[in-house]
Amino acid sequence: MTLALNSAALQMLHAWGENTRARSYLHQPTTAAELQAVFALAQRTGISIALRGAGQSYGDAALNSEQFVVCLSQMNRITHWSPANGVVEVEPGVTLAQLWRHCISDGWWPPVVSGTMFTSVGGCAAMNIHGKNNWQAGNFAQHILEFTAVLPAGNSVRCSRTENSDLFHAIPGSFGMLGCITALRLQLKRIHTGLVSVTALAAPNLQTMLQLLDEHKDSSDYVVGWIDAAAGGTGLGRGQIHAASYYNPPYAALHARSLLLQHQDLPARLFGVFPARYAWLGLRLANNAPGLRLVNALKYASARLQHGHTYLQSLAGFNFLLDYVPDWKRAYRPGGLIQHQSFIPKENALNAYQQLLEACKNARLLPTLAVLKRHQPDAQYALSYCPDGYSLALDFSARVRTRQRLTTLLAQLDQIVVAAQGRFYFAKDSALHPATARASLGAATLTNLMALKQRCDPENLLQSNLSRRLLPELHSME
Ligand SMILES: Cc1cc2nc3c(=O)[nH]c(=O)nc-3n(C[C@H](O)[C@H](O)[C@H](O)COP(=O)(O)OP(=O)(O)OC[C@H]3O[C@@H](n4cnc5c(N)ncnc54)[C@H](O)[C@@H]3O)c2cc1C
Numbered sequence: 001m002t003l004a005l006n007s008a009a010l011q012m013l014h015a016w017g018e019n020t021r022a023r024s025y026l027h028q029p030t031t032a033a034e035l036q037a038v039f040a041l042a043q044r045t046g047i048s049i050a051l052r053g054a055g056q057s058y059g060d061a062a063l064n065s066e067q068f069v070v071c072l073s074q075m076n077r078i079t080h081w082s083p084a085n086g087v088v089e090v091e092p093g094v095t096l097a098q099l100w101r102h103c104i105s106d107g108w109w110p111p112v113v114s115g116t117m118f119t120s121v122g123g124c125a126a127m128n129i130h131g132k133n134n135w136q137a138g139n140f141a142q143h144i145l146e147f148t149a150v151l152p153a154g155n156s157v158r159c160s161r162t163e164n165s166d167l168f169h170a171i172p173g174s175f176g177m178l179g180c181i182t183a184l185r186l187q188l189k190r191i192h193t194g195l196v197s198v199t200a201l202a203a204p205n206l207q208t209m210l211q212l213l214d215e216h217k218d219s220s221d222y223v224v225g226w227i228d229a230a231a232g233g234t235g236l237g238r239g240q241i242h243a244a245s246y247y248n249p250p251y252a253a254l255h256a257r258s259l260l261l262q263h264q265d266l267p268a269r270l271f272g273v274f275p276a277r278y279a280w281l282g283l284r285l286a287n288n289a290p291g292l293r294l295v296n297a298l299k300y301a302s303a304r305l306q307h308g309h310t311y312l313q314s315l316a317g318f319n320f321l322l323d324y325v326p327d328w329k330r331a332y333r334p335g336g337l338i339q340h341q342s343f344i345p346k347e348n349a350l351n352a353y354q355q356l357l358e359a360c361k362n363a364r365l366l367p368t369l370a371v372l373k374r375h376q377p378d379a380q381y382a383l384s385y386c387p388d389g390y391s392l393a394l395d396f397s398a399r400v401r402t403r404q405r406l407t408t409l410l411a412q413l414d415q416i417v418v419a420a421q422g423r424f425y426f427a428k429d430s431a432l433h434p435a436t437a438r439a440s441l442g443a444a445t446l447t448n449l450m451a452l453k454q455r456c457d458p459e460n461l462l463q464s465n466l467s468r469r470l471l472p473e474l475h476s477m478e
Contacts, residue, residue, distance in 0.1 A: 050462070092120060113320070170452050178452055193259065195314060196247055203241060223241065338406065339396070345422070424436075
């Protein structure tokens with residue numbers, strides 16, 4: 001690995017949503033010792049470091065303009081696997097795809113996954129991600145038994161519920177600001193088949209959507225809603241719920257084949273016909289107001305036809321629906337994609353989400369996708385974002401032509417969220433303002449985060465475009 005500074009080594013890195021990018025000096029350590037050497041170089045040169053897993057954050061969380069980016073994707077070994085108890089030891093660059101593919105045939109599955117399988121385990125821990133089963137399973141970090149992190153001074157700390165337990169609850173979720181996770185021990189979830197039993201339900205408005213999510217949250221392992229963001233009036237917030245549970249019939253052995261990779265792999269052709277790799281072209285064609293209205297109306301009509309229908313689906317197919325269309329973000333080029341995801345306590349959710357959907361309609365900026373989830377609080381972590389409530393994720397095209405209007409709309413949405421005592425999620429953020437971030441985090445969380453930063457990274461080496469954009473005070477402490 002070259003540790004010299006050479007402007008020719010500057011590389012362009014993109015946010016996953018392709019709404020922003022930055023040139024950085026890229027380092028790709030293969031061992032913890034190589035990582036420590038980069039920290040030492042940063043200390044000598046005063047150049048900051050952003051950590052990067054698989055670069056799947058929608059915005060600027062893993063970018064660092066004209067400074068160092070340390071990408072962990074080459075530290076990607078599964079170092080120990082115990083099929084007897086489902087405990088796995090991994091380096092941080094292991095992707096969720098690598099993980100489930102390694103363990104599923106032994107009857108184990110990662111208990112919390114993102115909507116894409118291409119995230120890294122280190123990135124999932126650093127953002128403390130949530131899945132469609134957040135109400136039942138909590139966040140990613142709840143399934144970490146132990147991790148090791150290298151702090152910017154070069155020392156390693158081992159963290160578990162009993163050892164350095166304060167850092168065990170602080171480093172996950174703190175978006176790479178306190179230390180670099182270099183090894184993790186995870187507890188996977190026992191499964192008896194590679195299937196989930198899914199029930200689809202249509203809901204005529206937002207109130208029913210929220211009610212259905214709530215009603216099914218205790219009886220199902222997963223519950224997630226799609227909203228027709230084009231609908232208005234009495235149909236505002238109408239959509240479809242999918243409630244799913246791990247399939248464990250009396251004769252599960254009859255379904256043993258479902259644990260094989262060939263049963264889980266996503267199809268190369270959609271509906272058995274269209275090559276999946278070109279499907280983004282179809283999405284691109286529909287990525288305009290009339291197209292979105294038509295697609296939403298057709299999807300809602302099909303949701304009504306499917307109402308009450310129960311079927312079996314592979315775990316990979318259910319969890320990684322977004323991966324059915326490889327590279328679907330190409331449908332948003334050249335401006336990219338911005339997601340606005342807000343987390344709102346249950347008491348305030350109906351009113352706030354009605355306001356959000358109405359604001360989008362008034363601004364004539366239709367979300368291309370709107371997804372609703374139910375959450376359990378994650379207050380045990382230093383930087384928490386999940387309340388006892390719901391989240392609504394709204395995807396927008398960040399076209400140059402409408403970018404200014406979108407910026408205005410996003411600021412308006414943020415104010416609605418703050419007024420409803422809501423939270424934001426840095427893994428998805430691209431547009432939040434520092435004042436809004438502070439208002440949503442609250443003074444106590446911020447003070448605690450600053451104290452942790454001072455303790456773990458007093459020389460302020462860990463930074464990112466996102467941290468400087470949202471919490472500049474983190475980097476300007478005495
Ligand atoms: C299509 C799609 C669907 C998604 N669905 C979901 C979802 O359902 N739920 C959800 O919660 N998120 C979801 N996400 C967001 C994604 O899970 C998070 O952004 C996740 O952090 C990405 O992991 P990564 O490995 O790509 O990390 P990166 O994006 O590379 O980095 C994320 C953060 O982690 C830090 N980091 C990375 N590695 C380390 C490390 N080893 N030690 C310390 N810090 C580190 C980085 O500095 C950065 O702040 C989705 C993203 C996409 C693209």
